[in-house]
Amino acid sequence: MTRWLTDVRQRFAQAAAGQQAPPPDGAPRSLGEAVASAAASEPGPVPPPPSSEPAPRPPETHPVPKVVRDAAEWSWRLILIAAAVAGVGWLAWELRVVIFPLVAGLLLAAGLQPLVRRLRMAGWARGPAAAVVFVGFLLVVVGSLTLVGNAVGGQFQDVVDQAEEGLQEIRNWLSGPPFSIDEAQLDSYIDRAVNVFQDDSSVTEQAATAATVAIEILVGLALALFALIFFLYDGERIWTWVVRLFPARTRARAAAAGDVAWLTLGQYIRGTVLVALFDAVAITVLLFILQVPLALPLGVLVFFGAFVPLIGAFVTGTVAVLVALVTQGLLIAIVVLAGLIVVQQVESNVFQPFILGRMVRVHPLAVAVAVAIGTLAGSIIGAIIAVPIIALVNTVGSYLASTRERPPPVAPG
Incomplete structure (x- = not known):
């Protein structure tokens, strides 16, 4: 544009002086050509740079509805969770002789731990505080059981005598209306029940089962008390060790x-x-x-x-x-x-x-x-x-x- 203005001024100056010079090579021969040339030489609008974002994709078409797919995904996840819970439950039941006493000791420790904490806040060391609470718990349990045993022993014979009288009254009720069961039928029912319990194989199986249960109870009780001692004494450090596994x-x-x-x-x-x-x-x-x-x-x-x-x-x-x-x-x-x-x-x-x-x-x-x-x-x-x-x-x-x-x-x- 500047070049065109310079050429125009030169031409006007030459015309004023009475000279007619030919336009230089490539210069416009008239004002219209000059304007067109200037318009052609002007730079056009700069196109915007290409966008870095990907073009939107057309919506996908899937043969299975999204609701069904979401339900399927939730289903297999829930199945895995249920399988894991069932596996943990099965393992706990197989190891119940160990797991249940530990759980019992943990429950007892949760109830007795505030007493240990109060003793420690009062200036007691950790060992004596745990020992005092543990011994006090045993004294309360053993004392209550002893009290119950003495009460039962003092009234047991009276209850047995009254129970026999009560059973005789029950037999009298059964022999009267509306049951009308005679003494012979009632005695036969009782004899059948006694024969079932007096069967050698049944007695042997029941004795074996009772012995197994008794051993499991004793072992579990000993393990629960042993665990209770250490939960009261060293529970905080045990939990700190567990946290380090995370x-x-x-x-x-x-x-x-x-x-x-x-x-x-x-x-x-x-x-x-x-x-x-x-x-x-x-x-x-x-x-x-x-x-x-x-x-x-x-x-x-x-x-x-x-x-x-x-x-x-x-x-x-x-x-x-x-x-x-x-x-x-x-x-x-x-x-x-x-x-x-x-x-x-x-x-x-x-x-x-x-x-x-x-x-x-x-x-x-x-x-x-x-x-x-x-x-x-x-x-x-x-x-x-x-x-x-x-x-x-x-x-x-x-x-x-x-x-x-x-x-x-x-x-x-």
Whole structure:
């Protein structure tokens, strides 16, 4: 454009001077040609650089709907999880002589650890504090069992005599209407039952089974007490060693989750003890008022049975109903049964939700399902440990979900 303006000025200057010079080679011969030439020489718009982002792909077409594919992916993952849980359960059942005593020692340690902590805060060393709590626990258990044994021994013969009278009354009921079973038929039924239990092979098998169970109980009891000592004395260092097995980046969260689980377990044990004590005291007072024999031993039985949630106290309480039926008659047995039902209703609807609901937040439906599964999988022991496991899974899962690592925020550009 500058060159064209220079040429135009030169031509106007030559025209003013009366000279007509030919345009140089390549120069425009007229103003229109100059304008067209200048327009042609101007650079055009610069095209934008090619984008680095890939072009959008057309939507994929798949023969299987996405919902079905998602369901299939979830299905095989759930199958793997169920297989892993089943494998762990099978291994625990095969090693139950070792696993269950360790679990029992862990549960006892969770309930007794606050006492050890208080003694250590008062200036006691770790060893003496653990020893005092352990010995005190043994004295309480052995003393209660001795008290129950003395009570049973003092009233046992009276109960046996009254039981014989009660059985005779039952035979009289069966021989009358509406059953009308004569003495001969009833004696034949009793003889058949006795013959079944007196069979040599049955007696031998039962003796072998009883001996095996007795050995397992003794070994498990010794292992549970041994584990309890070390859990009280060295529990913190044992957990520190376990935490070191985790990857370095997850050790902090694992240690925190373990602390939450231990706190939950201790609260559950203390809450269960309070609930069991409520059931035992209420039933014992009722039996003393009705003058049912063996009231104190039956109350202790209800106390230990209450450690099986929902059904334990009621099942052991039915023994008190049977004793009342045999020793005091049908009317007193009905009163004991009604009192047992009332106590269970108050405990289930008022006391237990107030205690355990504040300590361990587990829904009653989850408790019922856990007890049913635990009973099917591991009998009484499975029913006892099922609810603590559900409580631990609930608490630890909620903690890990609430502290899940989130991606760092993107800085504004």
